[in-house]
Amino acid sequence: MNLSPLPLAVFVVDAAGAVTSWNKACEKLAGYPAADIDGMTLERIIEFDDPPGPTPRIAARADAENDGVLKCADGRRLGVRIMVAPQSFDVEQAGTFSVIVIPRAGQLPPRYALIQDLPVADIIESLPCVFYVIDQSGHLLLWNKPLEEALEMEAKELPTSNVKFFFDEKDRPLIVEKILSAFEYGCSTHEAELIGKHGKRTAFLFQCARTSLGNVPCVFGTGLDISARKQAELGLRVRERAIYSSLNAIVITYCEEGEHRIEYVNPAFERITGYTLAEIRGRDPRFMGIPGCDEDERRRIRDALKRKESVRAVLRNSRKNGDIFWNDLRIDPVSNIDGDITHFVGVINDITEARHYERRLHHLAHHDPLTGLANRTLLQERLRFAIDHAQHAGSMVALAFLDLDNFKHINDNFGHAAGDHVLRETAQRLRENMREDDVIARVGGDEFVLLMCNPASHESIADLVERIRRGVMAPVLMNGQEIFPGTSIGVSLFPEDGDTPEKIMRAADAAMYHAKTLGKNNFQFYSAELNQIVHEHLMLEASLSRAIREHEMVLDYQPKVDLRTGKVVGAEALVRWRHPVEGMIPPDRFIPVAEETGLIVPLGEWVIDEACGALKAMRALGMDDFVIAVNLSARQLRQRQFAERLGETLRRHGVDPRNLELEVTESQLMEQPEDALGVLGQLKALGVRLSIDDFGTGYSSLSHLQKFPVDYIKIDRSFLGNVGHDGHLVITRAIIALGHNLKLKVVAEGVETREQIAFLRKHNCDQMQGYYFSPALPQDVLQEMVARDQRLPD
Missing domain, CATH: 3.20.20.450 (EAL domain)
Structure with missing residues (x-):
C-alpha cells in the first residue's frame, strides 16, 4: 500500500535538532530529496515564529503547538503548524523527538484531497471501522472519517493530541502497553472505549500492526465498534445472573429425537429438589415424577411438549430424599434463529408450604381450633345436605343443641385453662358416643351441636342423647381437682319441627333453652310446650x-x-x-x-x-x-x-x-x-x-x-x-x-x-x-x- 503522499510531514530529530529519519510526506512537502535531508538540522528546514527561550531548542517546544514556516527546496515559504513530541512510546530512543509539520489552512489541498490520490482512499474512508496510523510519539499520522465521528472532533484537532488521551484515564496504561507491544512484536489486540470530545463512549476492538512510512516507524490498525456486542453480553450476563439468583427453580432442557434432556438447572433447583446439575445432566425431568400421581396434569404437559407449546400445571414431584413437594410449573419453548424449537425452559415455584397453609386455613375455616370439631359454617353445610337427602329418601334428621351448665362458674373458679380442658374433654366424649357419619360442631364458647342423620327412631335418639348427657356430666380431672360440667340439651327433628335448616336450628335452640329453664342438666325435645318460651321471647x-x-x-x-x-x-x-x-x-x-x-x-x-x-x-x-x-x-x-x-x-x-x-x-x-x-x-x-x-x-x-x-x-x-x-x-x-x-x-x-x-x-x-x-x-x-x-x- 503506497502511503507516500501523506498530508503530515514527520521528522525525527535528536536533542540537538539533527534530523535522523523522516517520511515521504517530508520530501513531497519540502521538495528536498532524501539525500539532502539526511544530516540536515531542523533550523535549516523550519523557521519558528517565536524564539525558543533559554532551554534547549527542541525540548523547549515539546508537547506544545507552534507556528512557523517550512523552507522548501524551491525557495517557497510554506506556513505550517508544528507539533514537537518526545518519543514516549519507545523507551530505547529517549531524547529523540517527533516533529509533526501540518500545513496551515489553504496552504495545501485538504487531507481528503490527498487521500483521494491514494488507490485505497475510498476503501479506507468506507471501512465499517475506524482506521488509524500512529507514530512512535503516540500521535496520529492518518485516520478515517469514522474515527473523527467516534471522537466528536474535527480533522485539524486530531494530530495535536496524544492518542492515549482519547481513552479513559484508567485505560491509558493498557493503551500505551498495547501500542508498544505492536512496535516491539509486530501486532497487538485489545478492547477499550473511545471517549468523544463531548463525552460519547464507544466500545471498540482494536487490532494494531507495525509498519513504517519512509524511515518513520509507525503502527496502523483498525477499531471495530463492538458496542452492540458489549450490550448483548451485558444483557446475557444480567439474565444469567437473574436465572442463577432466582428463588424459583429453573431447568433448561434440549430437544433430541422427541426426548427432553436436562442441560442446565440453577441453584434454586438444586436446593429445592436436592439434585445437583452434575447428577442429572442429560436426564429427562420426568424422573422426579411420582407414579400414579397427578396423571392428568402430566398428560397435559406431554401433549403440550409434543405440540411445542407453553403449558402450566400444578403437580407433585419427589425430592432426592424422597419427600414430596408441590410445584407450580410453567414450561415455555425456545426457538433458534431459524424458528426451530430447540429447548424448553421450565420454571418451578415450590408451593408446598402454600398448599399446607391453604389446608390449614381451610381446616381453620371449617373447624374449631380448640377442639378440632366442625364450626358453624361446616355444620350449616352438612345440615343442608342432610335435610336435602332426607327429603328425597323420606328419612329423619335429628339436631341436638348442647350447652354446658355453669361454664362461666368453671372459668371463674378454675381458670380459663381449666375451661379449655373441659371443652376439649367434652368434645372427646361426644366423639366417643357419636357415629362416624354424624357431625359434631362447636358453635360458641360452651355450645355444641350434634347432627344425627337417619336415626332409627325417636327412642334411639333419646337413648343416644341421654348417654351423651351422662358422659358429659362425668367428672373431669384437672390438676388433681374434679370438675363437674353438666349439660342442657335441646333436640329438634326434621321434618316434624321444621322444613328448613334455620327452623330446625331455632327449634333445637329453643328446646335447649327450655331444658335450662327446667333446672339444667337434662334434655328436652322441641314440643308445643315451647310456645311459652316463644311468648317470653316476644x-x-x-x-x-x-x-x-x-x-x-x-x-x-x-x-x-x-x-x-x-x-x-x-x-x-x-x-x-x-x-x-x-x-x-x-x-x-x-x-x-x-x-x-x-x-x-x-x-x-x-x-x-x-x-x-x-x-x-x-x-x-x-x-x-x-x-x-x-x-x-x-x-x-x-x-x-x-x-x-x-x-x-x-x-x-x-x-x-x-x-x-x-x-x-x-x-x-x-x-x-x-x-x-x-x-x-x-x-x-x-x-x-x-x-x-x-x-x-x-x-x-x-x-x-x-x-x-x-x-x-x-x-x-x-x-x-x-x-x-x-x-x-x-x-x-x-x-x-x-x-x-x-x-x-x-x-x-x-x-x-x-x-x-x-x-x-x-x-x-x-x-x-x-x-x-x-x-x-x-x-x-x-x-x-x-x-x-x-x-x-x-
Missing part, C-alpha cells in the same frame, strides 16, 4: 323496643391499649340494658333478639350517636387521637344509605371520621362478600376505620380478605385461652403474621393474663383489650383514665 322483644325508645340502654367502654407503649389509644363501645325490673341485662341475651327482629338497626344508630358524643367530649379534653370502636351488625351493613347517614352523624357531632372505628365480624362479611365490599368501600371513603372482629372464627378466603379495605383484624379470645397450647400458638402467630403481611394492625381481645401479654408482645401484636388491663368502664371513668395516662405495665 315479651323480651317488646321490652327491648321500649328500652331503646326510653333510653334504658347505656354504653360502657373497654379500653384498647398499644402493646408497644402501653398507652390507652382507644376503646370498644359495649351496649348494656339497664332494665327497670330485671336490672342489668347482658348483651348476649338481648342482642340476638335485636338481630332477629331488626331492632338492631335503631339500637345500632343509637350506639353510633352515643359513641360520637363520647368522641366529641374526648376531643374537648384534648384527646384528639382517641379512637372508639363500634360493632356493626349484618342488618346495619345491608341498610340502604347507611354510609350517608353515618356521615351526617359525624358532621353533626363535629367528629373526625378517623376517630371512629367500625367492627364487623368475619362471618358477616362472608355472607355476601361482594355486597359487603361495596358498603365497606363507601364507609372507607368517609374516612372511618374498619376492623374485622372475631377473626379466625368464620370463613374468609384470602382473595376476599385482601379486597376488604379494613385497617385492623381482631383475634378472637378463643385463640388466647391458653397461650401454652401448641394449636393456639400456631394459629395466633399465623393470624398476627397474616395481618401484618396484609398491612393491617392486629388487636387481641379477651386478654386476661400476663402470659398472654408476653406472648402478644413477643409476636408483635399491635393492640390488646381485656380484663387484664381493664373491664368496660363508664365514659367519665374512661376519660379520667386517659387524662391521667394510665398505662399497661411493662
Whole structure:
C-alpha cells in the first residue's frame, strides 16, 4: 500500500535538532530529496515564529503547538503548524523527538484531497471501522472519517493530541502497553472505549500492526465498534445472573429425537429438589415424577411438549430424599434463529408450604381450633345436605343443641385453662358416643351441636342423647381437682319441627333453652310446650323496643391499649340494658333478639350517636387521637344509605371520621362478600376505620380478605385461652403474621393474663383489650383514665 503522499510531514530529530529519519510526506512537502535531508538540522528546514527561550531548542517546544514556516527546496515559504513530541512510546530512543509539520489552512489541498490520490482512499474512508496510523510519539499520522465521528472532533484537532488521551484515564496504561507491544512484536489486540470530545463512549476492538512510512516507524490498525456486542453480553450476563439468583427453580432442557434432556438447572433447583446439575445432566425431568400421581396434569404437559407449546400445571414431584413437594410449573419453548424449537425452559415455584397453609386455613375455616370439631359454617353445610337427602329418601334428621351448665362458674373458679380442658374433654366424649357419619360442631364458647342423620327412631335418639348427657356430666380431672360440667340439651327433628335448616336450628335452640329453664342438666325435645318460651321471647322483644325508645340502654367502654407503649389509644363501645325490673341485662341475651327482629338497626344508630358524643367530649379534653370502636351488625351493613347517614352523624357531632372505628365480624362479611365490599368501600371513603372482629372464627378466603379495605383484624379470645397450647400458638402467630403481611394492625381481645401479654408482645401484636388491663368502664371513668395516662405495665 503506497502511503507516500501523506498530508503530515514527520521528522525525527535528536536533542540537538539533527534530523535522523523522516517520511515521504517530508520530501513531497519540502521538495528536498532524501539525500539532502539526511544530516540536515531542523533550523535549516523550519523557521519558528517565536524564539525558543533559554532551554534547549527542541525540548523547549515539546508537547506544545507552534507556528512557523517550512523552507522548501524551491525557495517557497510554506506556513505550517508544528507539533514537537518526545518519543514516549519507545523507551530505547529517549531524547529523540517527533516533529509533526501540518500545513496551515489553504496552504495545501485538504487531507481528503490527498487521500483521494491514494488507490485505497475510498476503501479506507468506507471501512465499517475506524482506521488509524500512529507514530512512535503516540500521535496520529492518518485516520478515517469514522474515527473523527467516534471522537466528536474535527480533522485539524486530531494530530495535536496524544492518542492515549482519547481513552479513559484508567485505560491509558493498557493503551500505551498495547501500542508498544505492536512496535516491539509486530501486532497487538485489545478492547477499550473511545471517549468523544463531548463525552460519547464507544466500545471498540482494536487490532494494531507495525509498519513504517519512509524511515518513520509507525503502527496502523483498525477499531471495530463492538458496542452492540458489549450490550448483548451485558444483557446475557444480567439474565444469567437473574436465572442463577432466582428463588424459583429453573431447568433448561434440549430437544433430541422427541426426548427432553436436562442441560442446565440453577441453584434454586438444586436446593429445592436436592439434585445437583452434575447428577442429572442429560436426564429427562420426568424422573422426579411420582407414579400414579397427578396423571392428568402430566398428560397435559406431554401433549403440550409434543405440540411445542407453553403449558402450566400444578403437580407433585419427589425430592432426592424422597419427600414430596408441590410445584407450580410453567414450561415455555425456545426457538433458534431459524424458528426451530430447540429447548424448553421450565420454571418451578415450590408451593408446598402454600398448599399446607391453604389446608390449614381451610381446616381453620371449617373447624374449631380448640377442639378440632366442625364450626358453624361446616355444620350449616352438612345440615343442608342432610335435610336435602332426607327429603328425597323420606328419612329423619335429628339436631341436638348442647350447652354446658355453669361454664362461666368453671372459668371463674378454675381458670380459663381449666375451661379449655373441659371443652376439649367434652368434645372427646361426644366423639366417643357419636357415629362416624354424624357431625359434631362447636358453635360458641360452651355450645355444641350434634347432627344425627337417619336415626332409627325417636327412642334411639333419646337413648343416644341421654348417654351423651351422662358422659358429659362425668367428672373431669384437672390438676388433681374434679370438675363437674353438666349439660342442657335441646333436640329438634326434621321434618316434624321444621322444613328448613334455620327452623330446625331455632327449634333445637329453643328446646335447649327450655331444658335450662327446667333446672339444667337434662334434655328436652322441641314440643308445643315451647310456645311459652316463644311468648317470653316476644315479651323480651317488646321490652327491648321500649328500652331503646326510653333510653334504658347505656354504653360502657373497654379500653384498647398499644402493646408497644402501653398507652390507652382507644376503646370498644359495649351496649348494656339497664332494665327497670330485671336490672342489668347482658348483651348476649338481648342482642340476638335485636338481630332477629331488626331492632338492631335503631339500637345500632343509637350506639353510633352515643359513641360520637363520647368522641366529641374526648376531643374537648384534648384527646384528639382517641379512637372508639363500634360493632356493626349484618342488618346495619345491608341498610340502604347507611354510609350517608353515618356521615351526617359525624358532621353533626363535629367528629373526625378517623376517630371512629367500625367492627364487623368475619362471618358477616362472608355472607355476601361482594355486597359487603361495596358498603365497606363507601364507609372507607368517609374516612372511618374498619376492623374485622372475631377473626379466625368464620370463613374468609384470602382473595376476599385482601379486597376488604379494613385497617385492623381482631383475634378472637378463643385463640388466647391458653397461650401454652401448641394449636393456639400456631394459629395466633399465623393470624398476627397474616395481618401484618396484609398491612393491617392486629388487636387481641379477651386478654386476661400476663402470659398472654408476653406472648402478644413477643409476636408483635399491635393492640390488646381485656380484663387484664381493664373491664368496660363508664365514659367519665374512661376519660379520667386517659387524662391521667394510665398505662399497661411493662
